Amino acid sequence: MDLINIALPKGRLGEKVYQIFEEVGYECPSIREENRKLIFENPKLGVRYFWVKPSDVPIYVERGAADVGVAGKDILLEYLPDIYELCDLGIGKCRMCVAGKKDFYDTMGRTLRVATKFPRIAKDYYASLSRNIDIIKLNGSIEIAPILGLSDVIVDIVETGKTLLENDLEPKETIVAISARLIANKVSYKFKNQEITTLCGRVEQFCRLREEQSKNTAG
Amino acid sequence: MNPELTLKDDEWAIVRLRMLYRQYGYTYYKMSEFEEYDLYVRNKNFLNTDNILTFTGADGKLMALKPDVTLSIIKNTKDGQGALQKVYYSENVYRPSPTSRDYREIMQVGLECIGELDLWAMAEVVLLAARSLETISGQYLLDLSHLGFVAGLLDQAQVKAEERTELMALIGKKNVPALKQACERLGMEADMARDLCRLATMYAPPAQALEPLREMVRNRKMAWALSELESVCTLVGDVGSHLRLDFSVVNDMNYYNSLIFRGYLPGLPSGILAGGRYDNLLKKMGKSSGAIGFGVYLDLLERVEPKGDSYDADVLLLYGPDTSPAQVARAAGEHRRAGFSVRTERQIPPGLKFRWIKEVG
Numbered sequence: 174m175d176l177i178n179i180a181l182p183k184g185r186l187g188e189k190v191y192q193i194f195e196e197v198g199y200e201c202p203s204i205r206e207e208n209r210k211l212i213f214e215n216p217k218l219g220v221r222y223f224w225v226k227p228s229d230v231p232i233y234v235e236r237g238a239a240d241v242g243v244a245g246k247d248i249l250l251e252y253l254p255d256i257y258e259l260c261d262l263g264i265g266k267c268r269m270c271v272a273g274k275k276d277f278y279d280t281m282g283r284t285l286r287v288a289t290k291f292p293r294i295a296k297d298y299y300a301s302l303s304r305n306i307d308i309i310k311l312n313g314s315i316e317i318a319p320i321l322g323l324s325d326v327i328v329d330i331v332e333t334g335k336t337l338l339e340n341d342l343e344p345k346e347t348i349v350a351i352s353a354r355l356i357a358n359k360v361s362y363k364f365k366n367q368e369i370t371t372l373c374g375r376v377e378q379f380c381r382l383r384e385e386q387s388k389n390t391a392g
Numbered sequence: 393m394n395p396e397l398t399l400k401d402d403e404w405a406i407v408r409l410r411m412l413y414r415q416y417g418y419t420y421y422k423m424s425e426f427e428e429y430d431l432y433v434r435n436k437n438f439l440n441t442d443n444i445l446t447f448t449g450a451d452g453k454l455m456a457l458k459p460d461v462t463l464s465i466i467k468n469t470k471d472g473q474g475a476l477q478k479v480y481y482s483e484n485v486y487r488p489s490p491t492s493r494d495y496r497e498i499m500q501v502g503l504e505c506i507g508e509l510d511l512w513a514m515a516e517v518v519l520l521a522a523r524s525l526e527t528i529s530g531q532y533l534l535d536l537s538h539l540g541f542v543a544g545l546l547d548q549a550q551v552k553a554e555e556r557t558e559l560m561a562l563i564g565k566k567n568v569p570a571l572k573q574a575c576e577r578l579g580m581e582a583d584m585a586r587d588l589c590r591l592a593t594m595y596a597p598p599a600q601a602l603e604p605l606r607e608m609v610r611n612r613k614m615a616w617a618l619s620e621l622e623s624v625c626t627l628v629g630d631v632g633s634h635l636r637l638d639f640s641v642v643n644d645m646n647y648y649n650s651l652i653f654r655g656y657l658p659g660l661p662s663g664i665l666a667g668g669r670y671d672n673l674l675k676k677m678g679k680s681s682g683a684i685g686f687g688v689y690l691d692l693l694e695r696v697e698p699k700g701d702s703y704d705a706d707v708l709l710l711y712g713p714d715t716s717p718a719q720v721a722r723a724a725g726e727h728r729r730a731g732f733s734v735r736t737e738r739q740i741p742p743g744l745k746f747r748w749i750k751e752v753g
Contacts, residue, residue, distance in 0.1 A: 237661030255662065257640070258567040362566075363533050363636065364658045366595055 177220050177361075177368050180234060180242035182227035186265045186353060190243045191222065193262065197375035219368065231256060231356065240361035241369060246351045247330055251291045257357045259369075260377045263384055265353040269294060270344040272337050273326040274319050277345075288318035289328040298328070298348045316340045402499055402690040406482050408527040409501045409688060413480035416520060418503050421479035423464050429454040431463055438463065438647045438673055443488045445495060457486040462670070462685060465504050471679040476507035496691065502667070504685030506674075511620070514651060514669065515627035517684045521665055522631035524688050525655045534634055534665075535654045536598075536625070537641040540617030541605070542591060548610045549584045556645070563592045564642040584610075591639040598625040601637040620650060647673040651684070660692045706732035708746040710739070715753040723752045 179194070181187040191204060201215040201222055214221045225233055231254035233239040245265055249258065269291070279285060281304070288309040289295045299306045309324050316336060318324040330351060331337060331344050355376055362369055399407065410420075429446050436442060439460050449455040458464065461483050469477060480503040489496045501524075505517050518536070525532035542563070546556055555578055562571040568589050575585035587608045594601060602622060609615050625632055641654050648668045655665030667686020674683055707727050711720045720736055727734045735741075740749065 235661065237659075256565070258565045258570070261569040358661065360656050360658075360660060360662060363535070363595065363638075363656050364531075370595075 175219070175365060175368075176214065176216065177241065177365060177372065178239045179220060179222050180225050180230045180239035181222055182230050182243060182245075182353075183224045184227065186227065186245070187224060187243070189264050190262065190353060193264075193376060193379055194220075194222075197372075197379045199372065228252075234356050234358050237358045237360060239358065240365055241355060241357045241372065243353050244356055246349070246354055247291060247294070249354060249356070250349065251293050253293070254356075255359065257359055257362055258354050259357055259373045260355040260380065262353040262355060262376065263380050265351070267330050267332040267351045268344075269328065269348040269351055270331040271298075271326050271328055271346040271348065272316075272319075272331065272342050272344045275341060275343050277319070277325060279325070279345075285326065286324040287326055287328055288315055288324035290315060291328055294348065295328040316342060401693045405528055405688075405690055405693060406499065406501055409524055410480065410482060412523055412527060413503055413520065416478075416516065418478045418480040421465060421481045423458070423461065423481060423483055425458075426455045427458055427464055429456040431467060432456055432459060435463055435647075435673070435676070437644050438670075439487075440644075441487055443495070445486050458483065459485055459487040461485060461500060461502065461687065462504060462673075466506070466674060466677055466679070466683065469506050469674075469679060469681070469683075471681060473507065476505055476509070476513060478505050479503060499690040500687045501690060502685060502687035504683060506683040506685075507681050509669070509682040509684060511623045512627065514620070514684055515624045517667070517686065518624055518651070518653060519628045519631060521653060521655060521667055521686050522628065522634055524686075525634075525657065525665060526631070528664075528693070529657045531658050532634055533636055533656045534631075535636050535638040535641050535656070536621065537637070537639045537652050538617040538621045538650060539643065539645055539648055539652060539668075540650050541614055541621070542639055542642075543645060544611055544613030544617060545584060545588060545591070545608065547613060549578075549580045549588075551578060551580070559588070560642045560645070563588070564640055566592050566640045568592055595636055595638050598622075598632065598635055598637055605637070617650070624651065643668060645672070647676070653686070655686075655688070660695055662692065664689055664692050702745060703747050704744040705735040706747045707734045708740065708744075708749045709734055709736045709752050710749065711736065711752040712738070720752055723750075 181190055199218055199220045201213050201220060204213040204222055212221065212223045227245065228248050230242040230244040231248060231252050234242040234256050235254040243262065247269055285304060285306045286309060287295050287306050288311050290311060292308050292310050295308060309318065311318060315327045315329045318327055319342060320340060326345065328348065334344060337343060355373060357369055429444065432439060432444050441459060444459050445457040446454055461481055465479065482499070482501040484497050485500050486495055486497055488494060503520065505513055522534050525534060546559065551559065559571065559574060562574060571589055571592055572585065575588060590604065605618055609618055625635060641652055643652050648670050649672045650669040652668030654663045656663050665686055665688045669682065669684040671682045674681055709720065709724055724734045724736050
């Protein structure tokens with residue numbers, strides 16, 4: 174049997190994702206061992222996991238090095254990979270927002286300077302509003318940009334809004350809600366159809382049950 | 393020497409594909425190298441790309457390196473001829489690679505069948521698509537979809553034109569959670585929304601898929617689409633086991649109107665064959681006939697595992713500064729007459745592999 178290759182995003186989100194896969198029957202105990210290995214196999218269950226940088230997950234999947242993977246909707250919107258988006262895992266929830274200094278108000282009179290890690294999302298959003306903007310692509314610490322006057326606003330991911338608040342910024346608009354998605358390579362989906370649909374079905378059911386449970390406890 | 397080992401995978405594939413198309417009576421169509429940019433600009437959505445390599449021709453006209461072959465063939469089609477026009481081509485096209493987003497030269501081999509199409513003409517093209525894949529790998533899959541079926545369902549649900557684009561994109565991604573939300577937002581009836589989601593996730597051989605599809609039929613358009621699909625699946629005969637029905641194969645409905653298909657080989661990251669029936673494109677270009685065709689993109693074949701013989705040459709003949717050229721020529725000639733490939737060198741070239749290394753003199 175061919176193994177299903179699964180690309181996991183390195184970091185906290187990836188660990189949560191692995192936990193879901195483990196709970197629905199795709200465990201791979203060697204992944205929990207403390208070492209520097211990047212690839213982990215459980216041939217009995219037919220899975221091979223590997224850790225990659227979160228923004229690289231769609232690349233591995235699109236080019237078929239991974240059959241399936243988990244990536245944030247933010248990354249999918251930014252890179253628009255040609256893949257199947259099979260399931261919303263309902264974790265890693267946050268929002269793509271426009272944020273700026275508390276006292277900033279867009280008078281629409283000047284070109285808006287927008288600093289962001291996500292130039293395509295920002296461009297598409299402002300194009301839909303027909304707003305003229307100047308994109309400033311940054312790779313990190315986006316919050317500093319409006320404080321130092323590099324930009325008027327930023328387009329970035331907001332989880333709790335704490336970082337913004339501590340830097341005297343606030344979210345102004347929500348562009349889109351973000352969460353982690355299960356994605357699949359289009360060709361793998363065909364040749365490993367049964368394996369991938371089974372995996373996807375189990376993950377989906379798990380996520381749905383958990384969502385219902387959390388609603389019930391909240392209710 | 394075995395020609396199969398001499399030719400690269402893509403070259404060998406071209407030879408076999410051309411032989412296949414000739415066997416079915418298709419005639420070769422040779423195209424001009426360049427086209428006027430105007431042709432592509434009017435049909436950008438058909439090409440699925442805004443990026444076309446252009447240059448100024450000698451007479452000052454804006455010209456383009458062909459991003460596509462079909463448009464050129466259609467442009468030169470005469471309308472209203474009784475007989476079908478069956479042509480095949482092998483041409484280089486220039487378009488951005490979907491993964492690296494930069495221009496690439498892609499070898500494309502394909503065929504078009506134009507005229508008053510009947511079911512058999514359509515089935516033959518699907519059959520040839522399957523046989524084309526078969527010449528490259530026995531393990532291929534050919535996905536079929538029918539845009540009329542999806543459009544019929546959307547008609548029934550009274551989905552407006554501008555909302556269709558969004559729904560079709562979600563179906564193309566098999567993104568059921570988002571599709572459900574979109575249907576809810578548009579106020580679509582629950583049973584139609586459910587069927588639309590079932591169409592998006594469906595991936596099954598015709599024998600399994602046709603029954604659930606029959607249950608979804610709600611109007612004449614859907615019934616017509618399903619009967620076309622069914623007939624084609626039956627008419628193609630023994631390649632039927634490689635067919636899968638997949639309605640996530642979508643394409644611009646302004647150009648394509650009925651059957652569309654994609655071909656896949658194991659081990660390649662994306663599809664290698666794409667085609668469909670595109671009567672609407674002909675209509676846009678002021679012609680009344682029907683047309684169906686496909687292209688095979690051969691650039692991906694380098695990714696297939698190389699074939700058996702991995703030697704660069706059978707014999708490496710080494711000669712020194714004192715060896716006479718006549719001696720080298722004689723030794724090499726003897727080996728070649730014995731049927732071996734020979735490379736002559738003064739030193740062993742790094743990185744190459746030879747079956748035998750011999751010294752002359």
